Amino acid sequence: MGIKSKKSFTLIELIVAVGIVGLVLPSVFNIFFTIIRQQLILVAYQEMKIQGDSVQRNIKNMLQNRIAYISTGDYSSVDNCPVVNETTPIPTYAPDLYMKDRNGISVHYFSLPNPTPVASTSYTIASDSGGLKTYYLTSKDVSVSEVGFACYHNNDFTPAVVLTKFTVLKSTQFRNISLPYSFKVRLRDY
Amino acid sequence: MPITSHKAFSLIEVLIFVTILSVFLITAAAIITVSMRQNTLRINMLKATHYNEQLLEWLRGEKDISWTDFAASGANNIVCFNTDTYAWNGVVSSKNDCPTTLGGIYRRYAEFKTTPNPQAPTQVETLLYTEWQESGNTFVTKLHSLFTLWE
Numbered sequence: 001m002g003i004k005s006k007k008s009f010t011l012i013e014l015i016v017a018v019g020i021v022g023l024v025l026p027s028v029f030n031i032f033f034t035i036i037r038q039q040l041i042l043v044a045y046q047e048m049k050i051q052g053d054s055v056q057r058n059i060k061n062m063l064q065n066r067i068a069y070i071s072t073g074d075y076s077s078v079d080n081c082p083v084v085n086e087t088t089p090i091p092t093y094a095p096d097l098y099m100k101d102r103n104g105i106s107v108h109y110f111s112l113p114n115p116t117p118v119a120s121t122s123y124t125i126a127s128d129s130g131g132l133k134t135y136y137l138t139s140k141d142v143s144v145s146e147v148g149f150a151c152y153h154n155n156d157f158t159p160a161v162v163l164t165k166f167t168v169l170k171s172t173q174f175r176n177i178s179l180p181y182s183f184k185v186r187l188r189d190y
Numbered sequence: 191m192p193i194t195s196h197k198a199f200s201l202i203e204v205l206i207f208v209t210i211l212s213v214f215l216i217t218a219a220a221i222i223t224v225s226m227r228q229n230t231l232r233i234n235m236l237k238a239t240h241y242n243e244q245l246l247e248w249l250r251g252e253k254d255i256s257w258t259d260f261a262a263s264g265a266n267n268i269v270c271f272n273t274d275t276y277a278w279n280g281v282v283s284s285k286n287d288c289p290t291t292l293g294g295i296y297r298r299y300a301e302f303k304t305t306p307n308p309q310a311p312t313q314v315e316t317l318l319y320t321e322w323q324e325s326g327n328t329f330v331t332k333l334h335s336l337f338t339l340w341e
Contacts, residue, residue, distance in 0.1 A: 031222055038229035045236050184251035
């Protein structure tokens with residue numbers, strides 16, 4: 001039996017078929033890629049929000065419920081928060097916050113590089129108590145930058161107001177995303 | 191060379207094949223579109239919720255510092271909080287006067303209702319809204335909170 005040309009595909013037919021597949025496949029993969037990218041970004045945002053909310057809750061609870069003395073300098077100065085008036089503005093943000101409760105137990109919030117093997121540009125926010133043990137307030141999946149604390153009094157007789165700010169960052173394979181936090185708390189146990 | 195019918199597809203066969211294929215493809219396309227839209231919506235909603243919660247934190251701080259100032263600043267107004275730095279100076283007569291500049295797409299504003307009366311308020315009801323436009327629709331996240339003098 002001789003080979004008849006119409007029993008198999010011709011070169012032209014194959015070229016057309018491969019051409020169409022070649023046009024369709026990249027766009028299909030592009031769509032899937034976009035969906036996966038969106039999903040990863042969404043998961044990253046959720047992770048950042050969980051971590052950031054947890055840090056905010058931790059610092060807020062500490063300040064409102066336990067802390068009596070506060071300073072952005074060091075433990076030795078009980079209170080370096082200025083009284084804000086026409087001539088004295090709210091101070092600029094400092095990288096550290098030193099605090100003591102009524103019993104003299106000290107707590108310190110500060111920015112610290114994440115433990116290895118994470119890149120050295122990745123930071124967390126940490127607390128230690130009198131230099132004894134350091135707690136990381138975030139997991140190393142996220143980075144925390146622009147950590148800042150400021151404190152002031154509205155007048156000589158009111159408790160200190162503490163301003164806190166930080167930005168939670170996460171780099172996905174596609175882009176870097178950030179979630180800024182800022183809040184202020186007035187001490188109660190003062 | 192004669193053309194015999196069994197060597198090629200008939201019109202009916204091709205039509206059935208194309209119909210089945212198009213049903214699958216249209217379903218797939220619809221699912222993909224919805225999925226992509228939902229993803230974007232969830233990302234934007236998460237950010238909007240964050241904006242609302244951050245504003246609520248700031249308001250709590252304001253209330254902690256001085257109830258009188260807090261109650262007077264809000265006093266039955268609509269206030270636009272459209273930047274990352276918070277201030278009371280954004281009183282608007284309608285939410286539409288609040289520009290959508292926060293984070294590029296968001297409009298964040300708060301409605302305050304002081305009770306029992308503006309002269310001596312003991313409660314401030316706050317409704318925080320973050321609104322944004324997406325694919326022709328307007329979405330909004332709300333946060334309802336009540337501040338009281340004795341809290």
